[in-house]
Amino acid sequence: MDLVFKALADASRRDLLDRLRADNGQTLNQLCAGLSGMSRQAVSKHLAILEEANLIATVKRGREKLHYLNPVPIHEIAERWIGKFERTRLDALSDLKKALESSDE
Amino acid sequence: MDLVFKALADASRRDLLDRLRADNGQTLNQLCAGLSGMSRQAVSKHLAILEEANLIATVKRGREKLHYLNPVPIHEIAERWIGKFERTRLDALSDLKKALESSDE
């Protein structure tokens, strides 16, 4: 799970995921076109990190490599981790409110 | 939003949030007790990062500082970002499946 969080920590990588979501199965060069001002190798490294976090899967087709979004890890994070915080949302907010009010006195 | 993702990227910080969720309103020293083998200053820095990302709010009470969980940014991420991926989940998976099958031929 740590790998997924770390992979999501970078804005360029989130952007890559966004663009794969819009158009799945793109090659490295296609994805490079979007991140302007960044070298192909940098994009390649980002994709490797996403792949290691299992957020994308790749298929080689001839000399090119197609990148596919794998939304499962994001789903798992939402379920197992964010879900916990969603459930306690109102409690935490009421704690916060009470704490702020008592500090006004 | 970037600050929130970056704040969530570290396991110690996620642990701090977990512990605040279990017991809201803890002081720095209380939170230190949990992260064994880490100095008070290191924990303090983590808390500062969480606070800057607006994931916790603090209230000073005398010489101590109480830390409260603020689940709103996590909720927003779940809504605005993860939600998008949840919605396209089945599509992406079927793309993946098709791509894998065609690579078998």
Place this chain on the structure above:
DNA sequence: TTGACAGGCAACCAAAAGGTTGCATATTGT
């Protein structure tokens, strides 16, 4: 008043992250 306690600030350090350049390899179209 004077310790002890809770926390803040700043300098410093090692390791990891993000990026670059240069070169190698494999595939494709002519």
Place this chain on the structure above:
DNA sequence: ACAATATGCAACCTTTTGGTTGCCTGTCAA
């Protein structure tokens, strides 16, 4: 065959990150 295309690999560099130590400030209690 050969030139162009698509990607991989490795060394290197700079900035950020996570952590430490040392000292300073504010607050409480005896």
